[in-house]
Amino acid sequence: MPSTTGPHVRPAAEADLAALVRLRDDAARWMLARGVTGQWRPGELDEDHFRRVMAHGEVWLAEAGGCLAGAWELWWEDEDAWGPQPPVAGYVHRLMVDRTATAPGTGRLLLDAAERRVAEAGRSRVRLDCLADNAQLNAYYLDAGYRVVGHKAGKPQPGGAPKSFTLMEKRLG
Numbered sequence: 001m002p003s004t005t006g007p008h009v010r011p012a013a014e015a016d017l018a019a020l021v022r023l024r025d026d027a028a029r030w031m032l033a034r035g036v037t038g039q040w041r042p043g044e045l046d047e048d049h050f051r052r053v054m055a056h057g058e059v060w061l062a063e064a065g066g067c068l069a070g071a072w073e074l075w076w077e078d079e080d081a082w083g084p085q086p087p088v089a090g091y092v093h094r095l096m097v098d099r100t101a102t103a104p105g106t107g108r109l110l111l112d113a114a115e116r117r118v119a120e121a122g123r124s125r126v127r128l129d130c131l132a133d134n135a136q137l138n139a140y141y142l143d144a145g146y147r148v149v150g151h152k153a154g155k156p157q158p159g160g161a162p163k164s165f166t167l168m169e170k171r172l173g
């Protein structure tokens with residue numbers, strides 16, 4: 001799914017697992033350095049995490065200038081947060097960019113690419129969950145056209161304690 005503007009986007013492969021872990025850990029360190037605690041921690045996810053997601057969903061990479069610019073996970077169901085749902089949505093998780101190598105606005109370009117992928121799959125909504133007490137991130141998604149549709153307390157987390165999330169949705173088309 002090449003993009004006409006911004007980074008080149010492609011599905012992740014087994015050979016990308018170490019780079020995905022590095023990108024996630026770097027994003028976690030970036031957040032911590034800016035006082036965003038309670039969201040991501042370095043070392044929290046390993047290659048097996050991304051391998052499992054690729055087996056049941058999709059992991060996408062964005063490359064710019066031959067370097068990894070960002071990535072995200074796309075799931076086709078998310079019962080832990082949303083409960084059983086009809087197959088009308090794609091669920092974006094772990095949207096992350098390399099803050100040292102990308103231009104401002106790259107995250108929005110990746111989110112747009114995720115939305116296009118969901119539409120290509122014939123689904124009409126994109127859903128995500130956002131850490132409830134991260135006001136800046138909640139505002140980011142609201143500004144991108146998402147709306148709050150609920151809250152989920154105590155959602156299980158890979159490698160950590162359950163957390164509370166704001167549930168957001170954007171209708172496509």
